[in-house]
Amino acid sequence: MSAWVACRPLPRSLQLSSRxxxxxxxxxxxxxxxxxxxxxxxxxxxxxAANPGTTATAKRETVSKLExxxxxxxxxxxxRKAKRRWETAMTIPFTIGGFVGGIIYFGRLEMDxxxxxxxxxxxxxxxxxxxxxxxxxxxxxxxVGSAIWRMTHRRLMNLIEKRDRExxxxxxxxxxxxxxxxATNPVPxxxxxxxxxxxxxxxxxxxxxxxxxxxxxxxx
Numbered sequence: 001m002s003a004w005v006a007c008r009p010l011p012r013s014l015q016l017s018s019r020x021x022x023x024x025x026x027x028x029x030x031x032x033x034x035x036x037x038x039x040x041x042x043x044x045x046x047x048x049a050a051n052p053g054t055t056a057t058a059k060r061e062t063v064s065k066l067e068x069x070x071x072x073x074x075x076x077x078x079x080r081k082a083k084r085r086w087e088t089a090m091t092i093p094f095t096i097g098g099f100v101g102g103i104i105y106f107g108r109l110e111m112d113x114x115x116x117x118x119x120x121x122x123x124x125x126x127x128x129x130x131x132x133x134x135x136x137x138x139x140x141x142x143x144v145g146s147a148i149w150r151m152t153h154r155r156l157m158n159l160i161e162k163r164d165r166e167x168x169x170x171x172x173x174x175x176x177x178x179x180x181x182x183a184t185n186p187v188p189x190x191x192x193x194x195x196x197x198x199x200x201x202x203x204x205x206x207x208x209x210x211x212x213x214x215x216x217x218x219x220x
Contacts (some may be wrong), residue, residue, distance in 0.1 A: 070131060071159040074198055076167070081196030083149045090145030091138060098137025102130030167192070176208050180215035187211060 002208075106126035117125045153160065171192040179188045188207040195201050 030193055069159075071156065071163050073163075076160065076163040077195060079153065079156070084193065084196070085128065086149040087142035087145040088193065090148070091141030094137035094141035094144065095134055096137070098140075099130065099134035101137075102133030105133075106130050159210050174205060176211045176215065181211075182215075185211060185214045195205075 011082075082114050106129055109122075109126065111126065112123040113121060116122065150157065175190060175192070176187045178190065188211055189195070189204060192201075193206060195204055
């Protein structure tokens, strides 16, 4: 009888209660996990508190990257002034070289007054051609100077071109209307070519404001 009772299966209600107890036992949270996570967070916080320079260093690196992506205006204007000097420096020798080359070439040609060129005396034609050679050198000089300057500033060309667009927008926005100019009141430095520093730019703004006052306001 006792053996039969031992082998008899448990009632269904008792089986469910035992399963529920097992499930609750396994689903109960382990306090050691939360203790270890709190300890890790507190350790990380203490590290950041002990090393405040880490955040400052990251901020400085971010600022330095932004500065590298944008060229300072003072440096850009100085570079722009140097570019203009390069163009001017190359214009002078090319103009002189074109003039001398024209004299050498056309001076060796035979001139026959009885054979005009386009019904013009050959001497005048050769003279105008020599001046044209000088003018050609005057036009080629800035192009060559600009090309040499670009070769020496390859690393900064992207930043310089970006500032060129911004500078051009500033010039267009603040310069006077050429339709309002007159013989006694021309637009001062319409393209801003003489601007080579922050001081020059501020002076340019004052000159433009003075031009606008004279052009649009009645004189006393």
